Amino acid sequence: MSFQERKKKIVSAVNAAGSLSVFELSEKLSMSPATIRRDLNDISEEGLLIRTHGGAMKMDNPVLTSFADKSGANxxxxxxxxxxxxxxxxxxxxxxxxxxxxxxxxxxxxxxxxxxxxxxxxxxxxxxxxxxxxxxxxxxxxxxxxxxxxxxxxxxxxxxxxxxxxxxxxxxxxxxxxxxxxxxxxxxxxxxxxxxxxxxxxxxxxxxxxxxxxxxxxxxxxxxxxxxxxxxxxxxxxxxxxxxxxxxxxxx
Amino acid sequence: MSFQERKKKIVSAVNAAGSLSVFELSEKLSMSPATIRRDLNDISEEGLLIRTHGGAMKMDNPVLTSFADKSGANxxxxxxxxxxxxxxxxxxxxxxxxxxxxxxxxxxxxxxxxxxxxxxxxxxxxxxxxxxxxxxxxxxxxxxxxxxxxxxxxxxxxxxxxxxxxxxxxxxxxxxxxxxxxxxxxxxxxxxxxxxxxxxxxxxxxxxxxxxxxxxxxxxxxxxxxxxxxxxxxxxxxxxxxxxxxxxxxxx
DNA sequence: TTAAATTTGATCAAAAATAATCAAAAACGA
DNA sequence: TCGTTTTTGATTATTTTTGATCAAATTTAA
Structure with a gap:
C-alpha cells in the first residue's frame, strides 16, 4: 500500500470514527506507529484533519466539507x-x-x-x-x-x-x-x-x-x-x- | 499491444480497482515493470491518474472529474x-x-x-x-x-x-x-x-x-x-x- | 508541585521503488 | 530490402519510504 492510499484511508477512518489514536491506526493499517505519525503530520499539514497528542481527530470546518463527503452533518x-x-x-x-x-x-x-x-x-x-x-x-x-x-x-x-x-x-x-x-x-x-x-x-x-x-x-x-x-x-x-x-x- | 492500447487498459484497470501496484499491472498486462513505470509516468503526466510510490491510484476530484478531457487523435x-x-x-x-x-x-x-x-x-x-x-x-x-x-x-x-x-x-x-x-x-x-x-x-x-x-x-x-x-x-x-x-x- | 508514563521528533540503516543507461527487438519508411 | 527510429527489458545507481532506537517534550497521576 502506497502512502497516498494510506493517507486516504487514514482520513476516512478518522472522519468516520471522529478521532483515532496513533496506535489504533497503526493496528488498523498494519503499519508502524512511526509511519502513522509521519502520515498524520503530513495530513494535518494539508489541513484534512486535526493532529492531537496521541492521534488525530476529524476536522469539521463546515466550509471545507465537500459535497462528496457523505459523512457531513445532518x-x-x-x-x-x-x-x-x-x-x-x-x-x-x-x-x-x-x-x-x-x-x-x-x-x-x-x-x-x-x-x-x-x-x-x-x-x-x-x-x-x-x-x-x-x-x-x-x-x-x-x-x-x-x-x-x-x-x-x-x-x-x-x-x-x-x-x-x-x-x-x-x-x-x-x-x-x-x-x-x-x-x-x-x-x-x-x-x-x-x-x-x-x-x-x-x-x-x-x-x-x-x-x-x-x-x-x-x-x-x-x-x-x-x-x-x-x-x-x-x-x-x-x-x-x-x-x-x-x-x-x-x-x- | 501498442502503447496507446496499453495506456487505455491501464487507466481502466486502475479506475476499476481504485489502485494497483506496478507489479500487479505488469502481471496483468504481461509487461515488464520498467515499461509499466514508463507508462504510468506518461499517463499521470496527462493527468488521467495519480502516480503513487509502487503503483498508481485513480483520480477522483469528486465534483469536477466528469468534465475531464478525453484524449483523442494527434x-x-x-x-x-x-x-x-x-x-x-x-x-x-x-x-x-x-x-x-x-x-x-x-x-x-x-x-x-x-x-x-x-x-x-x-x-x-x-x-x-x-x-x-x-x-x-x-x-x-x-x-x-x-x-x-x-x-x-x-x-x-x-x-x-x-x-x-x-x-x-x-x-x-x-x-x-x-x-x-x-x-x-x-x-x-x-x-x-x-x-x-x-x-x-x-x-x-x-x-x-x-x-x-x-x-x-x-x-x-x-x-x-x-x-x-x-x-x-x-x-x-x-x-x-x-x-x-x-x-x-x-x-x- | 514532582515523578512516572506516554508521545514525539530526530536520526539512521534496511528495504523498496525508481530513474538512468544501454543493448536487443520491433516497427517504420524509403 | 536495408537503415533508421522507436519501443522494450535488463542492469545498476540513486532516491524514497519505512521501522527501530533514543533523547527530549508533553501529559497524567500522585
Whole structure:
C-alpha cells in the first residue's frame, strides 16, 4: 500500500470514527506507529484533519466539507429534504438552483425529468445534472468561488436578472421569525436575492438545525418565501411561530 | 499491444480497482515493470491518474472529474503545442482560454503561475485549473453545450464582450491561406470571434492536421492572428505560404 | 508541585521503488 | 530490402519510504 492510499484511508477512518489514536491506526493499517505519525503530520499539514497528542481527530470546518463527503452533518435530514423538494419539480419547468448542500441533494432526484431547464451557479449541481439527457443547463457566469464551488459576483447577479424562472430552490444559513433570512456572506446573499426576485415561486430548503438561528447578513423577510421544506426534527413551537408568519411548511 | 492500447487498459484497470501496484499491472498486462513505470509516468503526466510510490491510484476530484478531457487523435503534437503555448503565459496575465483539446493541454503547464486571471467557457479548463491557488477563474455564463463541454450562446458572447484580456489562446477547426479561419459550427465561431475582438494578442493553437484544411463556417482572416503555434509536422511549403500572409509561426 | 508514563521528533540503516543507461527487438519508411 | 527510429527489458545507481532506537517534550497521576 502506497502512502497516498494510506493517507486516504487514514482520513476516512478518522472522519468516520471522529478521532483515532496513533496506535489504533497503526493496528488498523498494519503499519508502524512511526509511519502513522509521519502520515498524520503530513495530513494535518494539508489541513484534512486535526493532529492531537496521541492521534488525530476529524476536522469539521463546515466550509471545507465537500459535497462528496457523505459523512457531513445532518446528512439524512438533508437527503430527505432534497427528495421532498424534488417532488415540486415538474417536466417543462424552468428552475433556479442555488448552491448549497441541501439543494444539491435534490439533483439526484430530478435527473429523469424531461424538458427541464436548470439555471444554476453551483458547480456540483452542474456536474450532477450534466449527464441528464432531459435537462438543459444554463450556467451562471462570473467569478469562481473555489471554496463554495460556485459562481459569485456582480456579473453573476446581472446574469440572473436576465432570466425569469417558474421556481427557485434556495438555501440560507439562518432563518428565524424575528430576523427573517440570513446568510454567512454578502456575496451569497446577493445571488440568493437575485434568484428570489426573478422567480414566480420561492422554495426554501433548510434543515431544522438552521431554523431559529441567525447568521450575520440579513437579506430578506420571510414573506418572500412560498414554501419552506424542512425535516421532522423541527420543534412544534418553532413550526407554529413560522406558520403564524404565513409560511407554508413542508415537514419530512 | 501498442502503447496507446496499453495506456487505455491501464487507466481502466486502475479506475476499476481504485489502485494497483506496478507489479500487479505488469502481471496483468504481461509487461515488464520498467515499461509499466514508463507508462504510468506518461499517463499521470496527462493527468488521467495519480502516480503513487509502487503503483498508481485513480483520480477522483469528486465534483469536477466528469468534465475531464478525453484524449483523442494527434495526442503528442497537441501536447507539445500546449506546452509551447504555456510559455507565452506570464504571471499577472489576464487571458482568454477557448474550448478545444489543444488549448486544454496548455492548462497543466500554467497551473503554477501566480496572479493569473483566466476567463474561459470550457468546463475541462475549469476543472483542470480549479485547484491552482495562483489562478482566479472567471467562468463565462450561458447555455451548456454538453457535447463540447463548454458554454455557448448569445449570453456567453455578451459576457466576453464585457472583458478585455492581454492574450487570447484560441483553437479553430480549419485554417488556410485562402479561406482564413473556419469552424465546424456557428456557435463556436461566435465565441472565438468574441475572444479575438476583446484581446490584445491572439495566439492560435492548431496542430498541423488542420492547417490547409477548411471547415464550413468562415469567420475571420489570418490577419487577426498574431502567433500561430503548431507542430513539427507542418510542411515547409505550407509554412512558407502562411508566413507570406504575415503570420508569426512557432513550430514545435 | 514532582515523578512516572506516554508521545514525539530526530536520526539512521534496511528495504523498496525508481530513474538512468544501454543493448536487443520491433516497427517504420524509403 | 536495408537503415533508421522507436519501443522494450535488463542492469545498476540513486532516491524514497519505512521501522527501530533514543533523547527530549508533553501529559497524567500522585
Amino acid at each position: 446528512e439524512n435530514n438533508k437527503e430527505t429534504i432534497g427528495k421532498m423538494a424534488a417532488d415540486f419539480v415538474q417536466d417543462g419547468d424552468i428552475i433556479f438552483l442555488d448552491c448549497g448542500s441541501t439543494v444539491f441533494k435534490m439533483c439526484r432526484h430530478i435527473k429523469n425529468r424531461n424538458g427541464l431547464k436548470v439555471i444554476t451557479n453551483s458547480l456540483p449541481v452542474l456536474a450532477e445534472l450534466f449527464d441528464a439527457p432531459g435537462i438543459s443547463i444554463n450556467l451562471i457566469g462570473g467569478e469562481i468561488d473555489k471554496q463554495r464551488r460556485a459562481v459569485h459576483g456582480e456579473r453573476a447577479v446581472q446574469h440572473i436578472d436576465q432570466y425569469q424562472a417558474n421556481k427557485a430552490f434556495i438555501g440560507v444559513d439562518g432563518i428565524s421569525a424575528e430576523k427573517g433570512l440570513t446568510a454567512h456572506s454578502e456575496v451569497e446573499a446577493m445571488i440568493t436575492s437575485a434568484f428570489v426576485r426573478n422567480a414566480d415561486e420561492i422554495l426554501l430548503l433548510c434543515d431544522s438545525s438552521k431554523i431559529g438561528k441567525d447568521s450575520y447578513f440579513r437579506f430578506g423577510s420571510l414573506a418572500l418565501i412560498h414554501k419552506l421544506i424542512t425535516d421532522k426534527d423541527l420543534g412544534n413551537q418553532t413550526t407554529a411561530a413560522l406558520k403564524e408568519k404565513g409560511l407554508d411548511i413542508v415537514k419530512g | 495526442e503528442n503534437n497537441k501536447e507539445t503545442i500546449g506546452k509551447m503555448a504555456a510559455d507565452f503565459v506570464q504571471d499577472g496575465d489576464i487571458i482568454f482560454l477557448d474550448c478545444g483539446s489543444t488549448v486544454f493541454k496548455m492548462c497543466r503547464h500554467i497551473k503554477n503561475r501566480n496572479g493569473l486571471k483566466v476567463i474561459t467557457n470550457s468546463l475541462p479548463v475549469l476543472a483542470e485549473l480549479f485547484d491552482a491557488p495562483g489562478i482566479s477563474i472567471n467562468l463565462i455564463g450561458g447555455e451548456i453545450d454538453k457535447q463540447r463541454r463548454a458554454v455557448h450562446g448569445e449570453r456567453a458572447v455578451q459576457h466576453i464582450d464585457q472583458y478585455q484580456a492581454n492574450k487570447a489562446f484560441i483553437g479553430v477547426d480549419g485554417i488556410s491561406a485562402e479561406k482564413g479561419l473556419t469552424a465546424h459550427s456557428e456557435v463556436e465561431a461566435m465565441i472565438t470571434s468574441a475572444f479575438v475582438r476583446n484581446a490584445d494578442e491572439i495566439l492560435l493553437l492548431c496542430d498541423s492536421s488542420k492547417i490547409g484544411k477548411d471547415s464550413y463556417f468562415r469567420f475571420g482572416s489570418l490577419a487577426l492572428i498574431h502567433k500561430l503555434i503548431t507542430d513539427k509536422d507542418l510542411g515547409n511549403q505550407t509554412t512558407a505560404a502562411l508566413k507570406e500572409k504575415g503570420l508569426d509561426i512557432v513550430k514545435g
